[in-house]
Amino acid sequence: MKRSRVRSTVFAFWAVLTVAWAADADRRMLRAFEDLVVLEGGRPMPMGTYARLAMWQICGRPSWSGRSAAAWIADLIFDAEKVHGQAWILVNHPDVLDALDLPSDPPRRRVSHLELQRSLPTLAKLYREASERPSNERTVVDREFLRLGAALELYAGLSRNDLPAVWPQENAEHSPWLPVSELGAAGPAALEVANLWRALAKAWRERDRERVLQLVSDIRRRTLAQCSSIAHLDVRLNVESWMNRWRPFSWAIAAYVLAALAWLALSAPPGQWGRWTIGSGMMWAGWLAHTVGLAARTFIMGRPPVTNLYSTFVFVGWVVAFAALWPRRPEVRRPVGIVVAALAAALLAVAARYEVEGDVMAKVVAVLDSNFWLTTHVLTITLGYSGCLLAGALAHWALWVAGSRGPADASPWFHTVRGYLAFGLALTFLGTALGGVWADQSWGRFWGWDPKENGALLIVLWTAAVFHARAGNLIDEAGLAAGAILTVPVVLTAWLAINLLGIGLHSYGFSQGTFAGWVTASVAEVVAAVGLWMRARRRRLCETVRPV
Amino acid sequence: MKGDQRAGGRTWRDRALAQVPAHLLNACRGVKYFIMSAIGSIGSRFPHWRTLLQYLGSLRWTVACLLWMCVLTVWGTVAQVNPEVGLYGALQRVFRSWWFRGPVGLPLPGMVGTLAVFFVNLLASLFQRFRPIRCYVGLWVLHLGLGLLLVGSWVGVHHARESTVTLAEGQSTSVGVSSHEWELVIIEPVGETRRRVHAWDLRSLRPGQNLPLPGMPDGATVHRVWSSVEWSGSQPPSPEALRSARHVDPERAIPAVVLRVGTDRFALVGEGDALRIPRRDTTDAVFVHLRRTRHPLPITIRLVDFQKEFYPNSRIPRSFESRIEVFDGRSQRPVVISMNRPFRYGPFTFYQSSYIDHPDGPEISVLAVSENRVRLLPYVSCALMFAGMVLHYLSPGRRR
Numbered sequence: 019m020k021r022s023r024v025r026s027t028v029f030a031f032w033a034v035l036t037v038a039w040a041a042d043a044d045r046r047m048l049r050a051f052e053d054l055v056v057l058e059g060g061r062p063m064p065m066g067t068y069a070r071l072a073m074w075q076i077c078g079r080p081s082w083s084g085r086s087a088a089a090w091i092a093d094l095i096f097d098a099e100k101v102h103g104q105a106w107i108l109v110n111h112p113d114v115l116d117a118l119d120l121p122s123d124p125p126r127r128r129v130s131h132l133e134l135q136r137s138l139p140t141l142a143k144l145y146r147e148a149s150e151r152p153s154n155e156r157t158v159v160d161r162e163f164l165r166l167g168a169a170l171e172l173y174a175g176l177s178r179n180d181l182p183a184v185w186p187q188e189n190a191e192h193s194p195w196l197p198v199s200e201l202g203a204a205g206p207a208a209l210e211v212a213n214l215w216r217a218l219a220k221a222w223r224e225r226d227r228e229r230v231l232q233l234v235s236d237i238r239r240r241t242l243a244q245c246s247s248i249a250h251l252d253v254r255l256n257v258e259s260w261m262n263r264w265r266p267f268s269w270a271i272a273a274y275v276l277a278a279l280a281w282l283a284l285s286a287p288p289g290q291w292g293r294w295t296i297g298s299g300m301m302w303a304g305w306l307a308h309t310v311g312l313a314a315r316t317f318i319m320g321r322p323p324v325t326n327l328y329s330t331f332v333f334v335g336w337v338v339a340f341a342a343l344w345p346r347r348p349e350v351r352r353p354v355g356i357v358v359a360a361l362a363a364a365l366l367a368v369a370a371r372y373e374v375e376g377d378v379m380a381k382v383v384a385v386l387d388s389n390f391w392l393t394t395h396v397l398t399i400t401l402g403y404s405g406c407l408l409a410g411a412l413a414h415w416a417l418w419v420a421g422s423r424g425p426a427d428a429s430p431w432f433h434t435v436r437g438y439l440a441f442g443l444a445l446t447f448l449g450t451a452l453g454g455v456w457a458d459q460s461w462g463r464f465w466g467w468d469p470k471e472n473g474a475l476l477i478v479l480w481t482a483a484v485f486h487a488r489a490g491n492l493i494d495e496a497g498l499a500a501g502a503i504l505t506v507p508v509v510l511t512a513w514l515a516i517n518l519l520g521i522g523l524h525s526y527g528f529s530q531g532t533f534a535g536w537v538t539a540s541v542a543e544v545v546a547a548v549g550l551w552m553r554a555r556r557r558r559l560c561e562t563v564r565p566v
Numbered sequence: 567m568k569g570d571q572r573a574g575g576r577t578w579r580d581r582a583l584a585q586v587p588a589h590l591l592n593a594c595r596g597v598k599y600f601i602m603s604a605i606g607s608i609g610s611r612f613p614h615w616r617t618l619l620q621y622l623g624s625l626r627w628t629v630a631c632l633l634w635m636c637v638l639t640v641w642g643t644v645a646q647v648n649p650e651v652g653l654y655g656a657l658q659r660v661f662r663s664w665w666f667r668g669p670v671g672l673p674l675p676g677m678v679g680t681l682a683v684f685f686v687n688l689l690a691s692l693f694q695r696f697r698p699i700r701c702y703v704g705l706w707v708l709h710l711g712l713g714l715l716l717v718g719s720w721v722g723v724h725h726a727r728e729s730t731v732t733l734a735e736g737q738s739t740s741v742g743v744s745s746h747e748w749e750l751v752i753i754e755p756v757g758e759t760r761r762r763v764h765a766w767d768l769r770s771l772r773p774g775q776n777l778p779l780p781g782m783p784d785g786a787t788v789h790r791v792w793s794s795v796e797w798s799g800s801q802p803p804s805p806e807a808l809r810s811a812r813h814v815d816p817e818r819a820i821p822a823v824v825l826r827v828g829t830d831r832f833a834l835v836g837e838g839d840a841l842r843i844p845r846r847d848t849t850d851a852v853f854v855h856l857r858r859t860r861h862p863l864p865i866t867i868r869l870v871d872f873q874k875e876f877y878p879n880s881r882i883p884r885s886f887e888s889r890i891e892v893f894d895g896r897s898q899r900p901v902v903i904s905m906n907r908p909f910r911y912g913p914f915t916f917y918q919s920s921y922i923d924h925p926d927g928p929e930i931s932v933l934a935v936s937e938n939r940v941r942l943l944p945y946v947s948c949a950l951m952f953a954g955m956v957l958h959y960l961s962p963g964r965r966r
Contacts, residue, residue, distance in 0.1 A: 462936035483636065
């Protein structure tokens with residue numbers, strides 16, 4: 019009995035070790051696969067990034083069924099038969115399922131390539147019809163046909179090894195790259211690499227870990243040697259692989275949420291170990307992770323921190339979080355910490371949503387190809403957005419305090435709101451003016467009433483109106499705070515809603531799908547501004563008529 | 567800090583003033599005294615002026631103007647989405663108008679009208695509200711910058727001209743073509759290879775106006791002018807078939823003019839065929855037609871080569887570049903125009919605007935031309951305004 023127990027314990031231990039070793043072997047193979055170098059959207063990137071992008075497009079998620087994007091894409095490239103039967107291709111609309119003669123219950127589901135096989139001619143026809151329709155006349159179903167068609171095209175390209183592009187034709191920065199299927203006819207060096215890829219596919223199918231690691235290392239070395247003209251490419255790829263693994267922005271979100279919760283929940287008296295230490299510590303940890311992520315992005319892209327809509331959220335979140343690090347007095351630090359940590363986490367969470375739309379470190383278009391103007395105009399105006407958002411967020415607290423404890427207690431908060439709003443006004447104005455200078459340099463005119471320019475002007479006009487109303491005693495401090503809250507929808511309009519119009523010269527900023535979020539946030543802010551202002555006003559009136 | 571500033575018993579301000587020549591200092595003080603006493607005397611001797619200034623410079627007007635400008639900005643932006651209005655339609659209707667017709671024909675102040683009120687309000691408040699004390703220096707600078715910006719914008723709108731130059735590789739030109747302005751031209755052949763061109767801005771034509779036609783003693787009379795027309799039926803349309811089209815993007819609008827020559831009436835519609843009118847004195851004929859306004863350029867430019875580049879394996883544009891030759895009457899030199907790198911010649915700026923792909927023929931580059939003699943005014947005014955904001959926020963008097 020005793021011996022059998024020992025034996026079974028040893029067996030269990032061995033089994034666990036074996037599973038752990040096998041899992042580790044799989045993980046090491048996947049990591050090696052993620053380090054391969056490919057070209058997508060005009061920029062060399064690690065296969066890990068490419069796999070995530072492909073996975074978003076095919077599956078609508080970065081992982082599925084407990085397997086990472088790299089695992090799915092590696093199987094699709096090296097062992098397509100294995101995944102053809104797996105239901106992982108997203109179909110987002112029941113009408114599309116109906117049109118393809120597939121069961122539409124549930125209405126949004128994932129199907130396998132085998133299921134779709136017999137509907138491919140129908141899909142090709144519907145795809146063609148949708149693509150021929152003018153973009154402003156396309157319905158949701160048309161857009162879904164287009165999305166699904168593109169996803170299946172990508173799927174087919176990956177399974178035939180027509181994608182991704184893995185080998186630069188020449189050692190030049192802007193030379194085209196070739197996929198594995200075309201390497202055979204591209205010269206002796208490319209042929210050798212093609213053979214290595216075939217060997218890699220075989221080793222992958224056989225789960226030959228050592229061989230996979232060795233082949234990946236060899237392919238990567240040769241690819242980097244072939245594009246040695248691109249400065250610091252190996253370091254950039256390593257940093258990007260590191261970012262893919264550690265995801266500093268996810269850590270930052272977690273830290274900000276924890277900081278907000280700590281400040282909210284722990285009730286140690288001011289000055290003692292407790293919420294101050296934990297809250298501040300988490301805030302600092304989150305901000306450092308945020309800074310590392312931002313710095314890594316800047317280094318990988320070789321551009322200033324803000325180049326696209328995604329990066330505006332990341333940068334504004336970073337600036338906003340920075341504001342929470344400085345208040346010294348505990349009675350100030352706690353509310354600022356709660357509001358700002360929640361705001362920073364929300365901004366990073368919104369930024370993560372843009373990963374669905376494609377590469378968040380995509381190459382900038384020709385008109386934006388100016389690091390000087392990206393640094394001056396774009397950063398300045400984004401700082402202006404940050405100031406206005408901070409003022410709006412803290413105004414909620416200021417009005418809450420005014421409504422609860424009276425305007426005297428809220429006075430320092432009103433002062434802080436005014437300061438941030440003034441900062442927002444000054445920086446938005448400067449950013450708008452610098453944008454005018456850039457427009458003059460690029461388009462030959464300072465101001466052209468382009469929608470994006472109008473958005474920035476709207477913020478300047480609104481904040482100026484709030485300040486002038488206060489200067490003329492048309493509103494009191496509570497009115498100024500309510501005006502600061504209303505600045506939030508104005509900023510969101512300039513920042514997001516303008517991009518939905520799809521017109522103007524700032525076409526590189528166009529986006530879709532944020533309409534519902536913009537409307538919800540704007541309505542909520544208007545309701546909050548009116549509600550909190552009325553509450554504060556009632557409190558002040560009560561104090562005025564209080565009997566002695 | 568204070569002790570440092572007062573080293574030697576004098577403040578930094580005294581030391582700085584000591585460097586200024588005495589006569590210049592006295593002159594400045596005199597000017598300041600004169601201005602302040604003038605403002606003071608206006609206020610004290612003419613109390614009704616003070617009341618008027620108070621009314622015009624009221625912050626209520628300021629806030630009302632700012633809020634209405636917010637509304638107009640949103641209005642004009644959303645209007646651009648309508649393809650029949652477009653950017654130029656919104657410019658004409660909302661941003662460059664004194665007033666416009668809103669819903670149910672309600673007359674509403676346009677951006678120019680609102681800015682005019684805003685400017686008067688600004689001037690009145692500068693006289694009435696600001697005091698020459700240190701804590702107001704920032705506000706003075708800020709609002710003077712704003713005034714300069716408004717004046718600069720006004721001058722810019724009325725003196726700036728925009729046109730485009732569309733060139734295939736190897737072609738040259740010395741005129742820019744406006745995208746939304748039209749002119750009526752009479753072309754008179756002079757000799758074998760030369761033509762004399764008489765042009766009238768379409769906006770200046772009025773019904774009943776007589777246009778001299780070479781070789782025609784009575785000339786031609788303008789019967790009707792439309793900035794935008796539509797018609798049904800035949801092509802080209804008869805004068806009777808034309809009717810005014812409303813709310814059309816000026817870039818897409820088709821203007822029309824009906825001319826009476828003798829007893830006949832002719833309709834000129836858009837860039838249609840030219841009207842051929844035989845001369846009475848010779849066997850030649852003159853040609854009359856409408857075309858987009860030509861703006862002469864001080865130089866001749868020739869497109870040598872147009873290059874567009876994309877990032878590898880993508881359709882993300884990396885650069886557009888036009889290599890041109892510029893001839894200014896004295897010398898010829900090569901110039902490269904690319905994104906963020908325009909070519910400037912005096913008040914003219916040439917920048918890469920677009921291109922037209924021709925699979926079989928030569929590539930065509932579209933350069934936009936902007937002529938603006940007050941280009942630097944917005945730079946100066948915005949710099950003043952930002953400096954004013956910074957001064958105001960950092961002013962020690964304000965903090966107290």
